[in-house]
Amino acid sequence: MLPEENENDIEQRDGSNRIVITVIGPDRVGIIAAVTKVLAEHSVNILDINQTIMQEFFVMVLVADMDKAAVDLLTIKDLLHSKGEELQVRIDAQHEDVFNYMHRI
């Protein structure tokens, strides 16, 4: 559809720094606060938050920019993962490309 989708796209995207964070689990007080605190502490800028309750489960999808982040994606992923264990919810952080590549042509 757009000329930007060319063969070199991955190479360019590999430099992009947006991540998607998903939180899934039983609802409880303080989940958003805890997750955003971890991000703020490491200078990860939140671009968009979407939160909903699906079949009693708390589902939050958060898009963030790592451009000015103090740490890399894998470190943030680990930090969020252990925060998730503490809160008894599942927290994942993935590079945004996964979703763009699967759902956008």
Added chain:
Amino acid sequence: MKRLLTTEEILETIKMVQKDNLDIRTITMGISLRDCGSSDHLEACRKIYEKITTKANKLVKTGDDIAREYGIPIVNKRISVTPIALMAEASSVDHYIEYARALDRAAEAVGVNFIGGFSALVHKGFTAGDEILIKSIPESISATERVCSSINVATSRSGINMDAINLCSRMIKKTAQLTASRDSIGCAKIVIFANVPEDNPFMAGAFHGIGEPDCVINIGVSGPGVVKSAIKKNGNSDLGTLSETIKKIAFKITRMGELVGRTTANRLGVPFGIVDLSLAPTPAVGDSVAEILEEMGLERCGASGSTAALALLNDAVKKGGAMASSYVGGLSGAFIPVSEDAGMIASVLDGALSLEKLEAMTAVCSVGLDMVAVPGDTPVETIAAIIADEAAIGVFNNKTTAVRIIPAAGKDLGDQVEFGGLLGKAPIMDVNRFSAAKFVERGGRIPAPIQSLRN
């Protein structure tokens, strides 16, 4: 501008990974060993070790990093090399076990679980090196952990080399005996091909073909669970709609392969080769091609209708997948290995799936008779005849077929072999007890088929 991702799209991807076992089955680095030949075999082995450990040094680490960043499991990191017969022939030894050991050491050093390419291409005849290689396979496979072997015995352009098939079936029997203490596991690492692809990333049949660059990254995707789940969600649609559903989901699965392949190649500074669209099952429940066919409406995989259902599945996966990748290659079709697919194992145990039905199904999907265990006393001529039948399906229909058969030493009907891990377990299947010995012992070659008058 691209539309922003919706929560539903993001959650769909997450569900595919977390619930339906979506993964990248393998990142396989192809490495040419054509510059490693030497008249001194120890020198050649040193060069092989050196080249593999240099090229694949960062393969596993890069794969693991990408898996974590993208949140998509990458199950295996593997290596394929130039068919060893091609480069070992320059040396004067009469056994190639040292080459297999060098491959095994190199694979261990870089942390990959399998290395493919202890191979020869003999569809028209043998060179001295080809013959030595095939005769070296039983000792070499049983003395190593990670080395995989493949032999191409037929092509649509040159016909079927029955002498090669006879030699290979003797070699398979010997390997079964040498690895008898481990349920003849050696045979799980030997594939006999017709029309072998040169860029296949999947083991045990992977090797680095002669038309390939010095080093290349090939990707094998997976995702039977994701396809099954999409079919289930689709309800009782007609077959045309079913095909559309499979195409759409195959597209999404393959996009992950394309992304991971290109990113890996980019980070390693190696050209990106192909994505192999094969639906590769694992022994895990819910990760089964047989279960897809059952979700499509068969009571059991192997029932009448299995060939038609598999044909629909295979074609839809290719159509969807081909749109998602710039370069498609390898085997690219559904795999129906018995031991590696929980649904196939169940079908055999229930008496729904016979060797003959499995053979029919291989006419419309990739690979062939894969990971089938047969009684240990199956005559060598019968194994040759089974391979010849499968080769005929491939050669006369212009497709790849293969046989990975385990004549499990000391086992008979009612027993099973257990390999563990991705190789799984398999019940011993019944083999037609009538002999084809006089036919296969004629030897020589079955001529290449005519390409017109196609019926």
